[in-house]
Amino acid sequence: MKVKKIVFSPTGRTEEVASIIAKNLSDDITKIDLCNPKLNFKNQTIIQDDLTIIAMPSYGGRAPQVAIERLKQINGNNAKAIIVCVYGNRAYEDTLAEMEDAAKDAGFKIIAGISAVARHSIIPKYASGRPDAKDEKILAEFAKDILTKNQDKIAKIPGNRPYKKTSKIPLVPKPNEKCIKCSICAKICPVEAIDPVNFKADPKKCISCMRCIDKCPENAREVNKILVKAAALAIKKACSIRKEAELFLQE
Numbered sequence: 001m002k003v004k005k006i007v008f009s010p011t012g013r014t015e016e017v018a019s020i021i022a023k024n025l026s027d028d029i030t031k032i033d034l035c036n037p038k039l040n041f042k043n044q045t046i047i048q049d050d051l052t053i054i055a056m057p058s059y060g061g062r063a064p065q066v067a068i069e070r071l072k073q074i075n076g077n078n079a080k081a082i083i084v085c086v087y088g089n090r091a092y093e094d095t096l097a098e099m100e101d102a103a104k105d106a107g108f109k110i111i112a113g114i115s116a117v118a119r120h121s122i123i124p125k126y127a128s129g130r131p132d133a134k135d136e137k138i139l140a141e142f143a144k145d146i147l148t149k150n151q152d153k154i155a156k157i158p159g160n161r162p163y164k165k166t167s168k169i170p171l172v173p174k175p176n177e178k179c180i181k182c183s184i185c186a187k188i189c190p191v192e193a194i195d196p197v198n199f200k201a202d203p204k205k206c207i208s209c210m211r212c213i214d215k216c217p218e219n220a221r222e223v224n225k226i227l228v229k230a231a232a233l234a235i236k237k238a239c240s241i242r243k244e245a246e247l248f249l250q251e
C-alpha cells in the first residue's frame with residue numbers, strides 16, 4: 001500500500017509526527033507540501049488506493065486557514081484519509097473538525113483522526129523534546145490499529161461547529177542585526193509575507209507560524225519577547241500537564 005502525506009508543517013514537528021505514522025503504515029511514502037506557495041494544488045494526483053495522511057498544526061484551536069484553502073484545492077478522489085492534528089500541549093479544540101470538513105469537501109474519505117503533541121513552536125519550553133520515544137510508541141500502535149480495523153467505516157472526529165473563533169496573533173518576526181540578507185526567510189515563507197529586499201514581514205499576510213525564525217541559519221529573526229512571555233504565562237496552566245496522543249476511529 002502506498003502512503004501519501006499531505007502536510008503543513010512550518011517548523012517541522014507536524015512533519016515529524018506524520019512521518020512516524022507513515023513509516024508504520026508503509027515504506028512507499030510520497031508527500032505534498034502544503035507550505036509551498038508555488039505548488040499547483042489542483043494538479044496534484046491522489047490515487048484512489050493511496051492511504052493519505054493529512055497533517056496540520058493547531059493554531060488557536062483551529063486549522064491554519066492557508067493549509068485548509070490549499071487542501072480544498074486537491075482532488076481527494078475518494079481516497080482514504082487519516083487526519084492528524086499536532087498541537088503544543090495546550091489544546092486543539094476544533095482543529096480536527098475543521099480538517100475533517102475540508103478533507104471531505106476535497107473528496108477524501110476520513111477513516112481515522114489522530115491528535116498528537118509536539119514542541120510549541122512559539123513557546124518551545126512547552127512540550128519540549130516532543131514527539132519523544134513514548135509518543136513514537138503510541139503513534140506506532142495507532143498505525144497498527146488503523147491497519148487492522150475495517151477501513152470502510154467513517155471515523156467519529158471530535159470538535160464543534162461553528163468552530164471556535166480565533167483572533168490573529170500579533171507576533172510578526174523581524175530581522176535583527178545578525179541578518180546577512182541571505183533571503184532564505186523570504187524564500188521559505190509559506191504565505192510569501194517577507195519582502196525580499198528589506199526582509200520585513202507584511203503583518204497583514206504573516207500567519208506567525210515561526211518558520212522564518214526556525215529556518216534562519218544566522219538566528220537573525222525574532223518576535224517581541226514581552227508578547228511571547230505574556231502568551232507563555234497565559235497558557236502556563238493548560239500546558240503544565242503532559243497530554244498524550246489520541247486516536248479516533250469509527251463509532
Ligand SMILES: Cc1cc2nc3c(=O)[nH]c(=O)nc-3n(C[C@H](O)[C@H](O)[C@H](O)COP(=O)(O)O)c2cc1C
Nearest residue numbers: 009010011012013014057060061088090091120121
Ligand atoms: C500561530 C500559532 C498558534 C498556535 N496555537 C496553538 C494552540 O492553540 N494550542 C496548542 O496546543 N498549540 C498551539 N500552537 C503550537 C503548535 O500547534 C505546535 O507547536 C505544532 O507542533 C507546530 O507545528 P509545526 O512544527 O509543524 O510548525 C500554536 C503555534 C502557532 C505558531
